[in-house]
Amino acid sequence: MAEPTLNVRGCEIYEGWLDGDAQAALVQDLRDVVAQAPLFTPRTPRGKPMSVRMTSAGKYGWYSDRRGYRYEGAHPKGGPWPTIPPAVLDIWRALVSPARMPDCCLINYYTSDARMGLHQDRDEADFAWPVLSVSLGDDALFRIGSDTKGGATSSVWLNSGDVVVMGGAARLCYHGIDRIRPGTSALFQGTGRINLTCRVVD
């Protein structure tokens, strides 16, 4: 059984889980997903555009607008979400469980000035299943707190190929991305970071 190389506030980090070839293959899979389900800019319930662009694969996609945070069965432009790339499911099988596949693979695209405020992943029906997150491209400063608002936090730089599993007591921990370090990965032309977040939704 694989062991995390780092544990930050209960979040298990598998540094360098994907080698360069696996990362490049995954990027091609994601290009196919984005061709079918274009990236969009979600708005917060207050109407403010988020700095990340996103899309999803799987039964559900995560979505946000003035009506709130939720999962949707279709892309905002219509039609089902593409299927989750098999290589992503392989990571889930290896680090979470082969017994149940995720319903959603959220694809977040960060430009050099994109951020993600601290938040909990709590739009799912069953918190017993961990959340799995894959980093691709530029380095990102990941901040992790506890499951209560206002608590202490720790930060760690995530690199391309790293995988984070948030389960157990860490399933509802607050987490976010404070900063992208542009140009630190050759995976994309220029700069950019993609984060995949896989979740069991219902």
Next chain:
DNA sequence: AAGTTCCT
């Protein structure tokens, strides 16, 4: 604190 939220 998916928001340099906004409000009680």
Next chain:
DNA sequence: GGAC
């Protein structure tokens, strides 16, 4: 902490 909750709502939008």
